[in-house]
Amino acid sequence: MTQQQEMSVQSVVVPFDRAVPNPLLGRLDVPERWHTVDRSAHDPHLVAVPGGDGTAWTAAALVTARPHTAYLKIVDAVGDVPAAVRAVVGHARERGLAQVKWEGWTATPEAAAAAGFTPLRGPLALSEGAAGPATGYVRWLHDDPVTDSAYDDGRRDPPYYGQSTHFTCGAVTALVAQAHAGALAREALDREAELTLWRGATNFPACEPVGLGVAVRRAWPSSSVTVHLDTDRPVLLDHYPQSEQEWRAVLQRTSRTEAGRTGVPIDPDRLSPTAIREAIGRREHVLLLVSLAAMQGFDVPHWVLCHGVVPGAVVIDDPWANAATGDTWVDAHLLPVPDGSLDTMSSLPTAATASTASAEPVEPAAESFRGAVVIGRRS
Incomplete structure (x- = not known):
């Protein structure tokens, strides 16, 4: 999919509040971790793909990022995962960001590769008290190599x-x-x-x-x-x-x-x-x-x-x-x-x-x- 196609993917972006259920998520299988961690300091929001009837979403991704940085991170994508990831990449391009990352809680190497992501080398050690997925993926949004x-x-x-x-x-x-x-x-x-x-x-x-x-x-x-x-x-x-x-x-x-x-x-x-x-x-x-x-x-x-x-x-x-x-x-x-x-x-x-x-x-x-x-x- 080209950059222009990614940016034209129909999607909606709404703030995420872990204490307030979003009815448009419908029957999408949302992981429990979305609600057990307070991500409010990292601008949590949902990037979602609306269904044809407008009553529920067919795909959604929970997205966060450290403030004052140039990336977005997909915590999880649910529903039509490829569509959700395309929507996040288009959202990041519209914001002029350098990168999208994808945590490997549920992402498979095959799904990540199909979406244009490459695997991150796994950590040698985690910082004191930190938790995290065993795997992660990255996609740079510019043409030139780092x-x-x-x-x-x-x-x-x-x-x-x-x-x-x-x-x-x-x-x-x-x-x-x-x-x-x-x-x-x-x-x-x-x-x-x-x-x-x-x-x-x-x-x-x-x-x-x-x-x-x-x-x-x-x-x-x-x-x-x-x-x-x-x-x-x-x-x-x-x-x-x-x-x-x-x-x-x-x-x-x-x-x-x-x-x-x-x-x-x-x-x-x-x-x-x-x-x-x-x-x-x-x-x-x-x-x-x-x-x-x-x-x-x-x-x-x-x-x-x-x-x-x-x-x-x-x-x-x-x-x-x-x-x-x-x-x-x-x-x-x-x-x-x-x-x-x-x-x-x-x-x-x-x-x-x-x-x-x-x-x-x-x-x-x-x-x-x-x-x-x-x-x-x-x-």
Whole structure:
């Protein structure tokens, strides 16, 4: 079916409320999971194909997506499944999105392939407390292939690995980047590797940009590493009391000293979406520090891996999924985020602290900062 035919599929789009039955679903076999998870934070809606008499639908799909992203996810399709999926793809095209995903709860490989979807590589691990289907599928909605950071190893997408704790996102993104680049065997990406790298990078318990960059360089001396951080003040400390900030600030200054010793440059310029695209074009991986406020609704610093680009969006892998909202690894893997949204997410508030070893006056801190670690090709 052509793009024009998909966009002309007759369908209706209505909000989904798990507490209010929709009579137009009629006798369609709706899975219980539609009603057991509160997906309201991810814009749940039904994309349905009306019957000829207008009294009931012949097909419907429950569709969600993380806010401020460029994809739709089919949780399930019921009734005339091919028709429902065509309707979702047409709906996504009309919205100018980059991608449609399909969770594999009931989708078969044959049905997915017939609808133009390709299988996602199954997760090596799921993030703490997360649930999800064993399989998932993706269909990109643009003509050009995804440009990404991978070496030509026959399978370009990175492995998906969900962080096993609430604080090891930085370590996981670095490990996945190196597995994607061929510097780490995929079978070596496990919890021991996750916690070992985190232990070398942590500012207790978070990983700040300089400490993460130094730990990556120590683990892979042949990989070039550049830290991008547009402040020389301690970061990620604003939620701690002053006494807790002080000793963590000491550790961050130590990390800067170690960066100088190990040859890890610290670039004070902000890393823009254009610069991220250019790095990916050079087959570099960008570990980007973002806030989860836009995608998940709470302002928590978090590391994601930027590894691909498509028209208008950067493709990331997020090592964490929020099971409470129906978010799964299918959402978090190969996730396209519009350039503007990513730019907003990567601006984090600067800690309101002046805990330094010097009594000299300091300039007022900027209201926000940006941090990233760029891992280049091995020498």
